[in-house]
Amino acid sequence: MHTKLLDDSSEKTHVLIFETGEEVLSTLQRFAKDNGLAASRFTAIGAFSSATLGYFDWEQKDYEKIAINEQVEVLSLLGDISLEDGEPKVHAHVVVGKRDGSAHGGHLLQAYVRPTLEIILTESPGYLKRSFDPNSGLTLIDVEKS
Numbered sequence: 001m002h003t004k005l006l007d008d009s010s011e012k013t014h015v016l017i018f019e020t021g022e023e024v025l026s027t028l029q030r031f032a033k034d035n036g037l038a039a040s041r042f043t044a045i046g047a048f049s050s051a052t053l054g055y056f057d058w059e060q061k062d063y064e065k066i067a068i069n070e071q072v073e074v075l076s077l078l079g080d081i082s083l084e085d086g087e088p089k090v091h092a093h094v095v096v097g098k099r100d101g102s103a104h105g106g107h108l109l110q111a112y113v114r115p116t117l118e119i120i121l122t123e124s125p126g127y128l129k130r131s132f133d134p135n136s137g138l139t140l141i142d143v144e145k146s
Contacts, residue, residue: 011122018046018117025090025110028119032081032088037121039128042092044077046117051096053106061137066106072096074117075103081121082128084139089130 016031018024032040049071054063079092095105131142 011124014121014123016119016121018113018119020114022113023110024113024117025092025108028090029088032090037081037088037123038083039124040081040121042079042119042121044074044117044119046074047114048072048074048096048111049114051094051111052109053094053104054109055106063107063109065109066104068096068104070098071114072098077108082130082141084130
């Protein structure tokens with residue numbers, strides 16, 4: 001395990017209310033870029049009209065797509081925003097609930113809001129940076145470079 005105290009000063013908190021039809025990741029990515037976010041975390045609840053989740057296949061070093069083509073409740077959406085090559089990068093995981101009470105979860109690849117999504121985003125004063133990890137094939141937070 002690697003650890004690093006980023007900063008112990010105050011943080012900024014934003015609330016983002018998404019409307020029907022908005023695509024979550026691209027809208028959040030644009031907000032992060034427009035506001036110069038470099039190290040943030042967020043949580044959210046709401047609902048999607050559809051979503052694509054991902055399960056990381058270790059052997060293939062890629063995400064298997066899981067299509068959810070129905071109205072679902074967002075039971076939990078957690079993520080962070082860090083820097084990758086100087087640009088903010090959104091990384092999110094989600095658990096959604098279907099009408100029958102079953103739940104599906106994974107890496108959020110794409111989702112469309114209906115009727116709303118409420119995100120609480122906390123901007124940290126420190127900076128998190130990502131580096132490519134050849135072992136996993138992923139770009140991971142690197143505390144040595146942050």
